[in-house]
Amino acid sequence: QASIGGVRKGGAFVRRLLEKIFGKTHLEEYDHVLLFSDHGFRMKGETHRHLLEEDRVQTLMLWRKKGQSALTVDEKLRSNLDVFPTICEMINYTPEGDIDGKSLSGEGHEYILLEDHKNFSVELGQTIERWGVLWRGHIYWLDCVGWDMYGAPENHGFDRDKFEKLIAEKM
Numbered sequence: 001q002a003s004i005g006g007v008r009k010g011g012a013f014v015r016r017l018l019e020k021i022f023g024k025t026h027l028e029e030y031d032h033v034l035l036f037s038d039h040g041f042r043m044k045g046e047t048h049r050h051l052l053e054e055d056r057v058q059t060l061m062l063w064r065k066k067g068q069s070a071l072t073v074d075e076k077l078r079s080n081l082d083v084f085p086t087i088c089e090m091i092n093y094t095p096e097g098d099i100d101g102k103s104l105s106g107e108g109h110e111y112i113l114l115e116d117h118k119n120f121s122v123e124l125g126q127t128i129e130r131w132g133v134l135w136r137g138h139i140y141w142l143d144c145v146g147w148d149m150y151g152a153p154e155n156h157g158f159d160r161d162k163f164e165k166l167i168a169e170k171m
Contacts, residue, residue, distance in 0.1 A: 028066060032090055035062040036080060063104055076108025077134070100170065111135040111163070115171060131167045133158075142167060 027033060037060040061078055063086070081101035088095050089103045102109060114132035130143045138152035140163070147160050 031066045033064040036083060077112060078108055079112050113170060131171055133163045
């Protein structure tokens with residue numbers, strides 16, 4: 001959890017870190033530079049049923065290609081799982097079997113599957129208590145009680161059976 005002071009300190013730290021990386025590094029020596037973060041954070045004192053919710057700070061994914069001078073923003077649905085197929089594309093490698101990620105150079109995802117814990121601390125015997133689907137701007141949660149539409153409209157077209165099957169197969 002974070003506080004406003006922590007956010008300021010974190011922002012200053014990230015700014016100094018990026019200045020060091022990009023200030024001392026000759027970026028044109030590299031064909032690609034990838035920077036990405038994890039699940040984000042929530043302000044101290046905020047409590048929610050799920051740890052991964054829409055109000056968390058979103059993950060940072062930055063990809064700079066050699067010769068690139070302009071910043072472009074991609075609003076497509078992306079995941080940290082997309083880093084692997086992006087690297088595979090960079091080195092012209094085709095991975096064997098089915099992978100969940102998609103190259104960052106292509107289209108985004110229609111949905112993202114989530115796993116959620118009661119806390120982010122590592123524990124012996126830690127289990128996943130909830131699974132989620134980020135789909136069309138809403139998060140739908142599944143736990144031992146069933147689906148929680150979590151504020152999404154009921155007539156939104158969400159196919160519970162389809163996603164329950166995907167969660168059982170992939171998670």
